Amino acid sequence: MEELYKKLPQHTYSWLQGRATLYNCPKTGTTWQKALSFAILTREKFDHAAGSPLLTTLPHDCVRFLENLHLAKIKENPSDLPLLGTHLPYSSLPKSVIASNCKIVYIYRNIKDVIVSYYHFFREIVNLSEENAPFEEAFDDFCRGISIFGPYWDHILEYWKASQERPDRFLFLKYEDLKKDASSNVKRLAEFIECPFSVEEEKAGVLENIIKMCSFDSLSNLELNKSGMYQADEAFVLERRLFFRKAKDGDWENYFTDAMKEKIDKLIDEKMSGTGLLLK
DSSP, X not given: OHHHHHTSOSSSOGGGTTOEEEEOOTXXXXXXXXXXXXXXXXXXXXXXXXXXXXXXXXXXXHSOBGGGOOHHHHHXXXXXXXXXXXXXXXXXXXXXXXXXXXXXXXXXXXXXXXHHHHHHHHHHHTTOOTTTSOHHHHXXXXXXXXXXXXXXXXXXXXXXXXXXXXXXXXXEEEHHHHHHTHHHHHHHHHHHTTOOOOHHHHHTTHHHHHHHHTSHHHHHTSHHHHSSEEESSSSOEEEGGGGOSOOOTTGGGGTOOHXXXXXXXXXXXXXXXXXXXXXX
């Protein structure tokens, strides 16, 4: 991970000024967050009923990861990138990103479901069966802070603390709230990234069409997302289907023992105490 950070120049992101950027830990709703944000920002350019790139392109190719971009190409034509996403911790962001004053949307999720989703995603990447990669080991590693982008607690709290200092620049979205009331939260997202829905658009069903197109059922059933490979960079290639597992709240109950639940709840209480942020 340290080598990845070193590859990020500290001076090439001034063009992010005023743009929206998407942040989160892996397996907290990244694909959904990218699809919704891209659809909101490009709705005047594309007919989302038939011509959206999301119908023919993986959301991760529509909204590229900051850590996987070829920076020289960006400098030549940054207008082609209405959005960027990243899993990088706040403390590892290039200084120019922090100074750019770009809008930061951070999505987070029930940590128990994050652990289960994280486990399956990385187990399949390295082609290990559940027998050869026990969930118990993955759970213990997560609790100890062993993760590709650092401890989950540090990641979310760095962004949360920064958001307390600059609330005008940050929007925190909870995955479960987005699922429970998509319309209200998608409208919040659109307003925050300065692309609100008009009354006429809402009456015409534009908001609901975007929500439907970006839903797990819609995206996961596209043939392009059922097969084929996603190439993040020259060294990292994985199956597209891995981005679409279940998107189900409460799946953790099928994996956690009572002892695991007690342990993670205690950790959450310890780490989040006094922050005002609820992860359960």
